[in-house]
Amino acid sequence: MEGSKIPSGDGEEGWSSSMPNRRLTGANMASIISNAVVDFSLGVYKLSAVGGENLFMSPSSVYAVMAMIQAGAGAATLEQMTAALKLTGHNRKTQLQLLKEFNTAMMAGSRDVILTTANKLYPNADRKVVEEYIKVLSESFKSEITPMAFSTKPEECRKEINDWVEKQTNKKIKDVLPDGSITSQTGMVVVNAIYFKGEWADKFEPRSTTKTDFHPSASSKVQVDMMKERMDYAKYGESKEMKCKVLQLPYQGKEIGMVLFLPHEVEGLSKLEQALTREHLEKILAESKSETVDVYLPKFKMETQLTLKETLQKLGMVDLFNMAKADLSGIGEQLFVSEVYHKAFVAVDENGTEAAAATAAIMLLGCMIPNRVMEFKADHPFMFMIWDYRIRVPLFIGRVIQP
Template sequence: MKTLLIFTLTLLCSGCLEDTAVTPINTINPDSVEYYGVAAANNAFAFDMYSKLVQLESREKNNILFSPYSVSAAMAICYEGTEGTAKEQISNVFYFPANNTVFKVRLKETNDKVYSGSDGYELENANAIWVQEEYPVKEEYIFNVKNYYRSEVTNLDFVEKPDESRDAINEWVEDKTDRKIKDIVPKGSITDDTRLILTNAIYFNGKWEHEFDKKMTSKKTFYPTKREEVSVDMMYISSNFNYSENLKAKIIELPYKGNDLSMYIVLPKGNNITEFENNFTVNEYTELKYNMESLGDVETSIPKFKFETKTELSDSLIEMGVADAFDLKLANFSGISEIRY
């Protein structure tokens, strides 16, 4: 039984990706390219994924960090080569359109915009497919992943040189991410049965358009849960930000230099994060964001933070409905190769 391995990791990618007004419910069968919104679909998946991670983690005080765009980018490359029920499941969970042409063209337009480059920040995409030497991958698939999905395709010898292959992949990812992401392919993951490995990593390094003054950082109260409060180092700034609020939440946009990318921070009214997580929807987020405007200086306090998360996303994706793609007996990757895994 041949295997396909997927490794996806995001160092940091907080971005503002705008679509025309597209609701997630319309993303599966759009009539044409202009009616499919990559950001709308990704936001819908992000909310679904977050809810599932909260359920599976059964967390008390742990933070959850993941990049929905990174996960979607990796699965998009799989989607290009998937057929049958596995393809339908990926489409349903990730809100990918059933029409491959619509999806490819729209995704390429979005990626070209996101990765167009700027003097204000570094943003690097590290998509790659690593193929066992002489394993017959369809030329059409290779062309499509290079042209539409910004992915490189490289041959390695997994069978005779598994350790050297692993080192080559890890070294390539390290180079793409300024040496920040190491060992994306863990020891022992490459076996004699491995035929394809898909890696995805996003590296982002940017500075705030309105930088926080270190001298303004001070100890303040932070509320991790409704009944808990702690004293933390809190950054402070007062500047002209886009802002909005409703009965449930507040939202603020913190742009990075260049104003091409932004971080959106949503703060629940009150301190009941559990209730907020269970009830805040993607449509409510979209409406809250749509109503943002600049009303003058907004006083903003944010805890200094550093997050690291490691989790097996396959469990969450299977729970969400992407089952066949992770089942060697049911997975149909005939769009990649005629040889059955």
């Protein structure tokens, strides 16, 4: 777009021009972006965890996509996105440093489990994209850029994007973009895909798995395949404030683990979810101790597909979805976001966990030695996270109402 550019930061409209670009150490940057992603993740999850249904999602994937769009936003659109992404108080240069730090950590992978993530920008081949925006996405987000013939071949483009996502997620996420989501008016699609597969550090013995009652509610029960294992050095805790038990089950290498939150009451999950904050989470994780724990965990598999426009609007990103108000001039002319699609998959068994997710935003024109045995019996609805201990963020969050 001739003459347009991404706001440079200091003194530019829409950015916190009064805020100095403070020098941040690596540790400070890691802490700031970790806090931002956790706060955003819990916000998205709470708005999505409604009703009595299972849920699984990757707020980190959603954050990555919205961060890529925020990099080209301006005016009120930028301010709203910055606030929702929990980056208010930092100028443009610092924000990009923080987002680059997060993206680099996400893409670093792991030696002991399979963890991959990828970003991709699909602009309309008929429309000019601001060169500086392309540079930012390439440098800060390591995003590939592939122009697409949305104007003439929308369905073929939709299939090509879905094929890319399916490949990135080991064929676990199919058709993240549903029928009709791409039209000749599509100006751009921004995508993040994440895939995880890890084996438990202490595996469950398959012969110990038995049919056991699981109580979706106080008045109902179903039979599930319940895994059982005595784990000698599991991180275990109880929160009186949250009225729940907490168990951390590490995967091989112990850089990533599953954190389970089991309410004391059969129907206590909703209260727990809505009350949980980053501060509670940090306290719970820090205060968990190595214990010998008899762990009972149901095998489960689920797939969730979400549209997140309404959720993101409730978090404050209002103008972004309004054709008349959206300012994405740092990306290209007359763009706004029509919808954000998210799809996630998880399978948990005796060996470990396999999980994948993809997010696509479509823009339109216009230890102590244990001496006791604790019990963690997940026989009623619980919440869980696949937690990256290195960057202290949840890669995935879910709830099991009925395995």
